Amino acid sequence: MTAFVLVPGMFTGTHVWQDTAARLTAAGAGAHPVALTGLDGPPRPEGGGIDLETHIADVVAVLDSVGAADRKVVLVGHDYGIHPAVGAADRRAGLVDRIVYLDSGMPRDGAPALAAVPDQSLRERLTAGGGGAGDVLRPPATRAEWDSWGSTEGVSDPLLDRLTALAAPQPTGTLLQPLRLTGAVADVPTTGVLCTGNGTSIEMVQMLVGFGDPALRALVDPRVTFFELATGHWPMLSRPAELADVLLRAAAGEGHRLEPVEETEPPVHLRPFVLDVPEVPRERHGNVDLHLPDTPEPRPAVLFVHGGPVPADARPTPRDWPTLTGYARCAAAGGAVGAVVDHRLHDLSDYERAAADVAAAVDLVRADPRVDADRVALWFFSGGGPIAADWLDAPPPWLRCLAATYPVLAPLPNWGMSGDRFAPARAVAHAGALPVVLTRVGLEMPEIAATVEKFLAAAEECGANVEVFDVPHGHHAFETVDPTDESREAVRRAVRAVLTRLDRPGTR
Template identity: 80%
Template sequence: MTAFILVSGMFTGTHVWQDTAARLTAAGAQAHTVALTGLDGPRGGTVSGTDLETHIADVLAVIDSVGTARDRKIVLVGHDYGIHPALGAADRRAERVDRIVHLDSGMPRDGVPALAAVPDQSLRERLAGRPGTGRGAGADAVLAPPAHDEWRIWGSTAGVPDAALDRLTALAAPQPLGTLLQPLRLTGAVTSVPTTGVLCTGNGASIEMVQMLVGFGGDPALQALTDPRVSFFELPTGHWPMLSCPAELADVLLQAAAGEGHRLKPADEAEQPAHLRPFLLDVPEVPRERHGNVDLYLPDAQEPRPAVVFVHGGPVPADARPTPRDWPALTGYARYAAGSGAVGVVLDHRLHDLGDYERAAADVAAAVELVRADPRVDADRIALWFFSGGGLITTDWLAAPPRWLRCLAATYPVLAPLPNWGLSGTRFHPARAVAGAGALPVVLTRVGLEMPEIAATVEEFLAAAEDCGADVEVVDVPHGHHSFETVDPTDESREAVHRAMRAVLDHVGRRDLPRRSGDGPPEAPGRAVR
């Protein structure tokens, strides 16, 4: 007999588990929902001093009520914020819990409050700086629940029926701020408990994306996900699968309880991770100069030459080695540009976490100024080329392109914040910024086998580009994957790289400057090529 203990997330109570619990029971399991103090029942009920320890005690009470039968297996499921009290309780009853399921949730660490997992970055900053933010004061302060049209701030509502969203809003309760601000304390006992991650792809998470992060190496927490006791499942839905697909969720939970699921490959296995495999083209060796975090690949030329600045994606763990500027794909592109007569530039920027986009953007801007100040560079002929998660940094350059920026390129980019990245309220939204691009040429390389959550952002960008008449050339790689330059060394891939490079070099090589906003009467905008 498997006993599932279900812990809900922010603003929600036991009611969200109704359909999933019924299906688990019908399958012969037990299903116990945890009523978290102050959150359960219609609109909840403020209880003085409610904090994370209060909710950990709520979960412990349910674990202890299940009993100690030898043939009963306890699977503890934490959704969203619910993983914090679930882990806290499991750390104190590690011998009783057989598996922990992270249901579209983060990986809480000892000493870190649940506030760190709140998806809205601006809200995190306000609450961290002003603990009294919200209704009430001190120990009784609360965060008001979302209105009907605000749930998307907390996670994608994809797949949730209208009636279910109405009910979710009607029963939502204020979240006691103490539950978010109090650090989680773990002894380490919980590390002995097998775990399963259930990723909701509609909310911006996927197994492929986690495997890519693991491949970067460095972060011990990510490397721990390759333990054979850790498994993964995906659900093609938004952040509330118990409302959008309760039957499918119940099936996944039963499989997780049986120890099934996908296992990740360790970063140090014999097969090289994608970002360290050889570049698909033979490119010439050229002189390289290192200036702080910026590398220049220099062409054989006497006069100042145009430059192409290649901006890596991420987030990349801060202790990952080698750093991106030594990755074969990026050095391959830079040498290709230098061999074609332009200065190729690769830099390391500090996009180590989703909250780092501001400083990463500043790093890129500083690197561009360093390049433009170099006497071997024609400061009026610069191209910027962004990859993967670095695509969000295109925002500033699209919204107000400087006159010297001749071309902006993006390869398998993220062009709108993913729902669970917490960036929807920030400026980093290229699909919106493209309206300001004017006559700036954009060369976008799109792979046909892209991760669906990233592909959706590319399509959003292209639709916006078409609406505003932006000048976008799309280079398609129909059978290409993310990082196709190292994982798909095919003729199709090689031709795509050649075509994108030719387009960028053609734009950056022109000596005449197209007019831009602020330079006088604008040129007729280009046409988005779909």
């Protein structure tokens, strides 16, 4: 018999598991939702606060009550619940056969659960000692407020009303206390259940693993499996039957396994560029490289902005990646200065400083005497796309073109971005006559493709000047993933379109 121990997330309690638990029980398994202290579990301890260790103890107590030699125990943590779940599994590793990460982050030793909270401004307030009422964080008071904690896609209005009515204040100590692990949990097999409606997919995780982030290396272990659910962040409410089926399959060791990064082959982002472009003189100025055309007079410039997040210790850095150097050489071959900036988008909370790096790089490029400061284009890739919003909102007269290739053009639901600064799909309404050159791949990850379609719908509504180049059989990063004639032609067309707009005299 399999016993599922179900740990709820922020503001929630055992009630969220009701339908999923019933389906697990009907399938012959045991279902044991955990009541967390201060949420819907025991009351606050006398003379003490509630912290992460309190909730770990709650989970340990349930594990001790259900663990037995004739049972397989699967520990499921949703959202914040993965932190006490992993902490409990570390203390009772011998009782846990598998941990299921249900649309959650990856807790690390020494890191508080606050690090996984999606709202950056809230993280800053709580770290500074504010943002909570007393020692609790108030739950969402309306349906709309739940969206800042994850996509509510698929959750009916009555269920969302019930979620709101039963929500409980989250003790801030549970978010601020660092998780302490002995390492025993590392030997427990795991399964990740990714909710694509919340902005995560297996393909995206595989891409991140390809960057070589040491924190993600463990995900290619054959004991690690993955499932996707086409719904938002609360699948126990929106898809309880599908979730129960996935949990049963996870318990049986089923699921998708990631492809290991072969050490004999370069990762995707370091494979050769799709075009064979001759090298040109290159100069390094701080965090900006200039690829220079063979011409004495000042020339227009294209600044290429990489995607991310990219781990801070990734080597080589993006300005040495074949895709970025390849495009920069294409620009130089066409008579423009090709500039590439290494910006500091290492985490989803880094967009402000990455945007500042890009703005500083623009100033550096325009100040170079070999650059015609009145003819500059900005070209954004992948996760660098949100930074384009600043330039769409208020295009300066010297910005002759803005290009984007397989970009993210609206924050994904699980990014938790407050405000609307980094939302090109909103900012395009202010772009005026600024030419936008967009390269769209036909085999894009669905969660990113949705942001592109949102952008194009907004652009059509406001009459923005957007030209789209499609790569029907292209994947994300097609310039190194898909070495085809279609890919080569797509790069040539996009580069030609940008350079043409730079060469046009006068203002937009």
